[in-house]
Amino acid sequence: MSDTPALPAVSREWHLLSRPVGWPKPDDFALVDAEIRQPGPGEVLVRNKYLSVDPYMRGRMSAAKSYAAPFELGKAMQGGAVGEVIASGAEGMAPGDHVLHFGGWREYATIDAQHAVKVDPDAAPLSTYLGVLGMTGLTAYAGLLRTASFKEGDSVFVSGAAGAVGSQVGQIARLKGASRVIGSAGSDEKVKLLVEEYGFDAAFNYKNGPVSEQLRDAAPDGVDVYFDNVGGDHLEAAIGQLNQGGRIAVCGMISVYNNTEPAPGPKNLTRLIQTRGRIEGFLVGDHYDLQPQFVAEVGPWIRSGELKYRETVVEGIENNLEAFLGVLRGDNTGKMIVKL
Secondary structure, eight states: OOOOTTOOSEEEEEEEOSOOSSSOOGGGEEEEEEEOOOOOTTEEEEEEEEEEOOTTHHHHTSOSOOSSOOOOBTSBOOBOEEEEEEEEOSTTOOTTOEEEESBOSBSEEEEEGGGOEEEOTTTSOGGGGGTTTSHHHHHHHHIIIIISOOOTTOEEEESSTTBHHHHHHHHHHHHTTOSEEEEEESSHHHHHHHHHTSOOSEEEEGGGSOHHHHHHHHOTTOEEEEEESSOHHHHHHHHHHEEEEEEEEEOOOGGGTTOSSOOOOOSOTTHHHHHTOEEEEOOGGGGGGGHHHHHHHHHHHHHHTSSOOOEEEEESGGGHHHHHHHHHHTOOSBEEEEEO
16 A cells, blocks of 8 residues: 555545436536545555546436436446546556546546556547547447448448547548548537548538438438437438448437437338338447457557547536536537546
8 A cells, every 4th residue: 555645635526416307407416525535455546637528427317227327316426537546455556557447527536446447648648548549439439330330432421520429430431441421510610620620521510401401412322321429300311311231320319318308209210121221229338349459440540640639628626517518518529528
């Protein structure tokens, strides 16, 4: 056990006080002081440096049955985080090591070392392990290549394309030989970014007119792969433009996360019969076997600058909730990160 004389006695952490109905409200949450617990055998104490906020966290605020256990009321919430080990009771992890773990939404975390992964701050900026080289990047990689069975020559449409996952999907498709990459985003500025920086062949602002019409104009020869982050009218439009044998990978449906009534489904599902199309949902947690391959292939693209990424960085634990709400509103370009 290492000595940590400079260790403060308390850490600030975010608790869920009540389960949001519709849009989360600030009084559903509280930033509280919690005593810092020294690590026991097999544990490490981590000072968090970067925290992740992601759309999927909205689902964990509900008590409804889902793929991840709901956040517990009155306890610290969880999320991806990168930090520095400052005390260790675990073999193989020492103070000064940097780790990726899920004890986010707090300044300090005492965690089981088995649930932490060492990362190299010299190989890539620490924040990238929460985004472009982390769960976000693997989501893009697995969803495109495995779930959607992307192959060279495919035409690819990505919704939420300026977000952390979507921007990486489009670039990986381009780097792997897509015939055409189309993206949708929520502002003219983001559309410009998709085409000029990320190399999309076409992009449109979904607020500027019906998605189905804008997609038809952007993909006159149809779509072979649709990577869905949005659902709703985007999913319906993609089904309408799907080519024979087209594949749809459903990663998220951010347009309906805060609905209090069920959203109507696509009205054109019969097109799946005509096109022999396939829709498949996926979770990144089922694809961690791809992590070594993902890092080996995507890491060099990031280092060479062939694959570009953006981060929206919000400073301070006190702004963690506002950063999360910003993700739901679409305020971020690329990965939303909270820097402590």
